[in-house]
Amino acid sequence: MVIFVATKEGFKELKEIILTGRYPVWVGADVLSKEEMAEVREDGVYLTNFLYPIDLNNAEVVSEALESIALHHPEERVWLECIP
Incomplete structure (x- = not known):
């Protein structure tokens, strides 16, 4: 799994998970x-x-960024910050 964060707020919300170091x-x-x-x-x-x-x-x-991530992490799920 790869975490893709686009805002400071999103980073703050996921900081605890991010700092585990388990995910790029x-x-x-x-x-x-x-x-x-x-x-x-x-x-x-x-x-x-x-x-x-x-x-x-x-x-x-967003699509171009996801393509870049996929090049470095093929076939991995990407969790993208999103506000519906």
């Missing part, structure tokens, strides 16, 4: 500061950050 995590560029990313990585989390923000209202951006 991908975040948009504006989710964490460089210092916060370093701290999360120091805690043993496999964290990848996109170089651009993820706009959950833009289906094309």
Whole structure:
């Protein structure tokens, strides 16, 4: 399973699960500061950050991000933050 977080709020909600280090995590560029990313990585989390923000209202951006994740984690389920 891969966790895909697009907002700071989403990261905060999943922080307890993320910090277990059991799952790779991908975040948009504006989710964490460089210092916060370093701290999360120091805690043993496999964290990848996109170089651009993820706009959950833009289906094309989300789709492209999911394609990138799938290239690195083929055939793994991706849990995407979403506000219905």
